[in-house]
Amino acid sequence: MELILTVMADDRPGIAERLAREIEQQQGNWLESRMATMAGKFAGIVRIELPDGHFEATQQALLGLASEGLAIQIERGHNATTPATEHRLEVVGNDRPGIVREVTNALANLAVNVIDLQTEIEPASMSGGTLFRAKIEFTLNESQSMTGVVKALEALSPDLMVDI
Structure with missing residues (x-):
């Protein structure tokens, strides 16, 4: 057990x-x-x-x-019943209130199953502001695509970068 x-x-x-x-x-x-x-x-x-x-x-x-x-x-605990593949990506952009909600909302709208989410803010060396960084591990089933996930995240803001 x-x-x-x-x-x-x-x-x-x-x-x-x-x-x-x-x-x-x-x-x-x-x-x-x-x-x-x-x-x-x-x-x-x-x-x-x-x-x-x-x-x-x-x-x-x-x-x-x-x-x-x-x-x-x-x-x-119990085992997952739906076959899925694991993926990882990193999202980086200018920090602002609500950015975590925006990212997680985009993933939830695509029915992406987040299995690990690590976030932090750090100084932005060039601009003097702060950068938001999220490392996300998630699963996709056979009907979902990584391309769709990346497009949805990049559509959130022009300064948001997604690295697979």
Whole structure:
């Protein structure tokens, strides 16, 4: 059985280790994760695999970490049923309020399934402003095209560049 854990806590050393120790004690296998610190908070998402019959004890143990300041949500994972291919692209443009909504709206309108979205702003060396950068991993089914995705994103703004 696979579980997806979301973890939030005030940032401090040892959070990932404490979580890993508890998963190992429950005979779980840590399969993959994404973790970050933002504005003094630790945020993580972890996919683990458990032997059959270990869900209740693992759930109780992980939720018990709340006494140590870890807020954990647990969901059962499942496999995708629609065949799809994975793609990656990067979008760069002048930062402005609403740009994330514009990009995600364009993808949603095409029924693109986003599986990883990383965004950041950085200084624009030439203009003195800020640049928006998004790294997007997504899947397309056989009726969708990468060309359509790129055209939709480039149509958002003349300064928006899409790199596959």
